[in-house]
Amino acid sequence: MARQHRSTEGRLHGASSQWLVATALFLCLACVLVASVGHVGAERAAGGVSAAPDPSVEAESVSNASGVVVELYPDPVRNGDTGEYILLSLPHAGNWSVSDDESPVRLRNHSGRVLVTPEPGSLGDHVDADTVVVEGSISLANTGETVVLRRDGEAVHRVRYGETVEGERYRPAIDEWRPRGLDPRPPIATGAANATVFLLPDSPQVPLSTLRDATDRILLxxxxxxxERVADALVAAASRGVDVRVLVEAEPVNGATAGQARVLDRLAAAGVDVRVVGVGADRFNYHHPKYAVADGRALVLSENWKPAGVGGASSRGWGVRVENGTTAEELAALFRADADAADTTAWETFRRNRQFESAPGANGSYPTNYPRNGSRRRT
Known part of the structure; x- marks a missing residue:
């Protein structure tokens, strides 16, 4: 399914608002952490492994007499819809069956989370250990149909879905299609914290020193x-035994540049675990955060890891370093979820047989003449 590209970069206007924005960021980070994502990703592109049911999906509560259809996955990205499934929650063993508009699949002596699929081998090793996988002849229509769960021949849950969304699963309890692996979580209160608020390009030494001082882990x-300055810090950290891992977007607008490919190649050669997000069926349009976890510190930025931002050139931005531990752990959990998702792959695998175009480096310069309508474009 083609990715939908959209504009990704914004600028802060007006010097008088700079500290106001930075202070607001600190207050927000002291109270909440942006919601993270689930631990199981989307499917790989055609020919890869189909995504398995998300283990973070919780079955709705059921009584002793009824079960529910928790999730439907009728339209996988893989050719032939390989990997489609029905996920059920059954309160106890009994004479259960589930059917689409064709023959029923018998589920006698099964209980708990039960997943019915015609291709169990397509699920890989991502299935939750508490989920029972049952091979069954189902063929869910991409144009919509009705799925019925029965006990002793009587319908206990009937789900009707309409036109499918390729690579997304249907959740009857909320009547919503969601990308594979994306389960929004509520904001998390992290409590009081010591924080350092800084502006860019005024204080690039803050993020750089945070990375250089790490002794245990860096998750960027x-x-x-x-x-290159940030890359130097990561290579040096890896050489002294720090666990260094990097996640970037696989397909930024206009594609990854040859300059980025050289930097990532260098990191990978130095033993840094470099991965790209957004391969195959995506959980979201872009992987667009800018943060790092360095030991127990959390670093959040408005700018990309580029010379014009944290490199100390001339892009205006801001950042905050939080040192309460909780924020770092929550961001580390987010990092692990994204790094282990099925739409994430190793940089070495992704860059194989790919060509990257050269692009002029950002130098912070701007045009001196603007169109009459007042709009302006970056040079």
Missing amino acids: AGYTFTS
Whole structure:
């Protein structure tokens, strides 16, 4: 399914608002952490492994007499819809059956989370250990149909879905299609914290020193990565035994540049675990965060990991370093979820047989003449 590209970069206007924005960021981060994503990703592109049911999906509560259809996955990205399934919650063993508009699949002596699929081998090793996989002859229509769960021949839950969304699953309890692996979580209160608020390009030493001082781990996530100064810090950290991992977007607008490819190649050669997000059926349009976890510190930025931002050139931005531990752990959990998702792959695998175009480096310069309508474009 083609990705929908959209504009990704914004700028802060007006010097008088700079500290106001930075302070607001600190207050927000002291109270909540942006919602993370589920631990199971989307499917790989055609020819890869179909995504398995998300283990973070909780079955709705059921009584002793009834079961529910928890999730339907009728339209996988893989050719032939390989990997489609019905996920059920059954309160106890009994004379259960489930059917689409064709023959029923018998589920005697099964209880708990039960997944019915015609291709159990397509699910890989992502199935929750508490989920029972049952091979059954189902063929869910992409144009919509009715799925019925029965006990002793009587319908206990009937689900009707309409036109499918390729690569997304249907959740009857909320009547919503969601990308594979994406289960929004509520904001998390992290409590009081010591924080350092800074502006860019005024204080690039804050994020750089945070990375250089790490002794245990660095988890760095971004949209793009072209800063040699940041790369130097990560290579040095890896050489002294720090666990260094990097996540970037697989397909930024206009594609990854040859400059970024060289930087990521260098990191991978130095032993850094580099992965790209957005391969196959995506959980979201872009992987667009800019944060890092360095030991027990959390670093959140407005700017990409590029020379014009954290590199100390001339893009205006801001950042905050939080040192209460809880924020770092929540961001680390988010990082692990994205790194382990099925739409994430190793940089070495992704870049194989790919060509990357050269692009002029950001230098912070702007045009001196603007169109009459007042709009302006970056040079």
